[in-house]
Amino acid sequence: MAFLDIQHLEKSFGAMHVVKDFNLGVEKGEFVSFLGPSGCGKTTVLRMVAGFETPTSGAIRIDGQDMTCLPANRRNIGMVFQAYALFPNLTVEENIGFGLKVAGEGKVAIRSRVGEMLELIGLRQLGSRYPFQLSGGQQQRVALARALAPRPQVLLLDEPLSALDAKIRISLREEIRRIQRDLGITTIFVTHDQEEALSMSDRVVVMHQGIADQVATPFEIYNRPTTRFVAQFVGTLNLLEANVVDAAAGKVLLGEVPVSLNRPLPGRTGERISLAARPEIVTLGRSDGDHVVLAGRIADVHFLGSVIRIRVAVEGGHLSLDTFNQPDRPPPSLGTPVEVSVSHRDLLVLAA
Structure with a gap:
């Protein structure tokens, strides 16, 4: 059994079915992200694990103990919210030590643990300050330290970086991952930011309409999506509509252009499918090897600094591709x- 074991979890609010048969096993020390659009159920699952919502059905176990019906204050769980939720009338040290004080820890033990947490988040010199005297990034570090101070079994992070600017978000997500690895704490991180989920996680749960559409490593989520939703939601994706000519032989028509994918296709001859490709695997011009080659015209050019994204109109739709910026070679007009x-091996086949 996994350290955090979620079995057949469901949640309804009246007639609205928000979470549907959600199953997940998280190993001790693992960092798992819930990724999905607003309203997909990711925060509701997190709140049920925390004890803030009661499941309509299903079970939640931590280290073999059934937590399903326990109130939040009886679960050894640390939570960091999107809003920092720091006590404005308490200093940084008092905020971090608040949970320990409520738990009845002695003053000496609290002082020692608070010192450890301040060292861990790099704010040793700011313990006497109040929240309003800190930057947004520093406040979120304090919220993280407060959640970690009581030594929780599981750490829950509910979009903790969404209120910060881009540069601070990058540095703080690296800090969170470092701290999580140093402590070896089992962590669930909720986000709608793909880059955060892919860069921080051991595994990613992509959620859609209350269902875990795919649970896999970031590499697999990006390169081998198992559903159309995951393929389109994660990263940029090119989609070309094609008609199946010979499903067994992998032959299709892109408009009037015959293409061989050299592998059997799902569905039957005469059906319509979508071919998907990431921009980075599409090459401008012909490439050596066994590739699908399409003729087209430059439809758009976006200069993004180190990368130039080029959009080409071809049979069956448009293809976007990424090339590195080369100062001595301007992009095509x-x-x-x-x-x-593009290599036929890299084309994903999605049912229309």
């Missing part, structure tokens, strides 16, 4: 006729 190529 709009309307320029070009060829694009």
